[in-house]
Amino acid sequence: xxxxxxxxxxxxxxxxxxxxxxxxxxxxxxxxxxxxxxxxxxxxxxxxxxxxxxxxxxxxxxxxxxxxxxxxxxxxxxxxxxxxxxxxxxxxxxxxxxxxxxxxxxxxxxxxxxxxxxxxxxxxxxxxxxxxxxxxxxxxxxxxxxxxxxxxxxxxxxxxxxxxxxxxxxxxxxxxxxxxxxxxxxxxxxxxxxxxxxxxxxxxxxxxxxxxxxxxxxxxxxxxxxxxxxxxxxxxxxxxxxxxxxxxxxxxxxxxxxxxxxxxxxxxxxxxxxxxxxxxxxxxxxxxxxxxxxxxxxxxxxxxxxxxxxxxxxxxxx
Amino acid sequence: xxxxxxxxxxxxxxxxxxxxxxxxxxxxxxxxxxxxxxxxxxxxxxxxxxxxxxxxxxxxxxxxxxxxxxxxxxxxxxxxxxxxxxxxxxxxxxxxxxxxxxxxxxxxxxxxxxxxxxxxxxxxxxxxxxxxxxxxxxxxxxxxxxxxxxxxxxxxxxxxxxxxxxxxxxxxxxxxxxxxxxxxxxxxxxxxxxxxxxxxxxxxxxxxxxxxxxxxxxxxxxxxxxxxxxxxxxxxxxxxxxxxxxxxxxxxxxxxxxxxxxxxxxxxxxxxxxxxxxxxxxxxxxxxxxxxxxxxxxxxxxxxxxxxxxxxxxxxxx
Numbered sequence: 001x002x003x004x005x006x007x008x009x010x011x012x013x014x015x016x017x018x019x020x021x022x023x024x025x026x027x028x029x030x031x032x033x034x035x036x037x038x039x040x041x042x043x044x045x046x047x048x049x050x051x052x053x054x055x056x057x058x059x060x061x062x063x064x065x066x067x068x069x070x071x072x073x074x075x076x077x078x079x080x081x082x083x084x085x086x087x088x089x090x091x092x093x094x095x096x097x098x099x100x101x102x103x104x105x106x107x108x109x110x111x112x113x114x115x116x117x118x119x120x121x122x123x124x125x126x127x128x129x130x131x132x133x134x135x136x137x138x139x140x141x142x143x144x145x146x147x148x149x150x151x152x153x154x155x156x157x158x159x160x161x162x163x164x165x166x167x168x169x170x171x172x173x174x175x176x177x178x179x180x181x182x183x184x185x186x187x188x189x190x191x192x193x194x195x196x197x198x199x200x201x202x203x204x205x206x207x208x209x210x211x212x213x214x215x216x217x218x219x220x221x222x223x224x225x226x227x228x229x230x231x232x233x234x235x236x237x238x239x240x241x242x243x244x245x246x247x248x249x250x251x252x253x254x255x256x257x258x259x260x261x262x263x264x265x266x267x268x269x270x271x272x273x274x275x276x277x278x279x280x281x282x283x284x285x286x287x288x289x290x291x292x293x294x295x296x297x298x299x300x301x302x303x304x305x306x307x308x309x310x311x312x313x314x315x316x317x318x
Numbered sequence: 319x320x321x322x323x324x325x326x327x328x329x330x331x332x333x334x335x336x337x338x339x340x341x342x343x344x345x346x347x348x349x350x351x352x353x354x355x356x357x358x359x360x361x362x363x364x365x366x367x368x369x370x371x372x373x374x375x376x377x378x379x380x381x382x383x384x385x386x387x388x389x390x391x392x393x394x395x396x397x398x399x400x401x402x403x404x405x406x407x408x409x410x411x412x413x414x415x416x417x418x419x420x421x422x423x424x425x426x427x428x429x430x431x432x433x434x435x436x437x438x439x440x441x442x443x444x445x446x447x448x449x450x451x452x453x454x455x456x457x458x459x460x461x462x463x464x465x466x467x468x469x470x471x472x473x474x475x476x477x478x479x480x481x482x483x484x485x486x487x488x489x490x491x492x493x494x495x496x497x498x499x500x501x502x503x504x505x506x507x508x509x510x511x512x513x514x515x516x517x518x519x520x521x522x523x524x525x526x527x528x529x530x531x532x533x534x535x536x537x538x539x540x541x542x543x544x545x546x547x548x549x550x551x552x553x554x555x556x557x558x559x560x561x562x563x564x565x566x567x568x569x570x571x572x573x574x575x576x577x578x579x580x581x582x583x584x585x586x587x588x589x590x591x592x593x594x595x596x597x598x599x600x601x602x603x604x605x606x607x608x609x610x611x612x613x614x615x616x617x618x619x620x621x622x623x624x625x626x627x628x629x630x631x632x633x634x635x636x
Contacts, residue, residue, distance in 0.1 A: 115590070
């Protein structure tokens, strides 16, 4: 009998479905705030997003099915006992995060953040020239689920899309030019918008640094909706201060929550949202997460093929 | 010899082109701020956006080629002498204003205005559920140049589009359902987003009033990028205060500039931009305006067919 700890909110109907997949298991339902160390330490299977500090290489845990797309917090040494199977829910957040990045791009292009500031002081005044995605070149760095959705959106409204990915593949129909990560520096100077949806891995750490911003146009907009560690925040602040690039938007920061007083908060041409583009904020996302988690739970119990197994060495799915 | 007063910014090359169209005319170049009453009163032809108060039924003025899309300020009695030919530049602003309305729609759907407010106080906090255009029903009221652009954009990212227009026509491919203005009340309850791009005419005055907001979903977003007079601002404030609709965005107000202290400024779920979606803010718009103005100037001088002649009775182009 396996102990299954479920940390995602399920309806009664979904609980019944889950329990019918593994009728011999014992189930406990909780959430991130209420869960105890004992709950986590006694679980053989966890579905959800447990605090990594509470796992502490649990001897009982054999399968962790994350409800998040990013797995960076769980591949660090000491979090999971070697041999624990770790899966993400890549595929559930594409629409939510891709659309958020798209909305942020338009906000910056049309200076809506500056007009919002003006509105707060009841000021009616002109902020000058605006941009467009029609005919713009957009470099999308990371072409997984989220990058694909973002690329489709910008392409649909008239942008030219350059997709950058780790591994060679055929060029999708919504990408005009596909290139590998080591060609990034070649394409950055062409970009009107650069959108990073990279995960937090050793190879993406501070990929966007002073040198990369220097390669971009002074009119370029930089968007980050992957992980905060892919971005050197100090370098971004300096690039914005010195007009190396025009504006930036991020939903993620290296330290979350971003502490009050951090210079990023104060950048006039920077918009920050508090890592909310995913989660369960877009109706439908939770349903997609539940489907992926249930399918993997069934595959794990019955020896089927698991989706989104994370490779501990790279932090990416295998 | 006709006196031509030009109030739009032209390059030297464009001035040469203009003068070659009418070599017998006398040209004066100025702008809205510097132009004198005498300049306006002595002009036979004006190209631009003159202060209506300075025209005062000028006896000399025979042709006014506006550089704006809206003509509402010039069809009022006493502004133009009867017989003056009035043309707008419908067609030049579609992309600029349509994209602005689209950007505002996403800003509200993703609550970026609220996150901007939080950023100002360096607050990292969750604002809850967000919306999407994928699968949403968008009612576009007014299917001229701007409405067409907006409809194309929302359709391209997955919305179902209901177009509302004055005159019957074939249904364009970017519209799922086309209906006439008198069917508006039937389709409003279906809308997740209502976007008005109506001009300021007698028939559109306060079209969006308490009764119309009451017909919308409590989750609906209302966008106005046409003219401020199409909206009853008091009714909108009340609808937002009482949760009759969820959020609103406008680039235009009945009185412009919107005075400090006006209740619209203070609506938390309302975004306001200061009538900047058009103008020359989007590069390329001015070039389009110049082309339309030059073509009409030539047609006027040589007896060709004028585009966008305004009907003084309706305020719409004929």
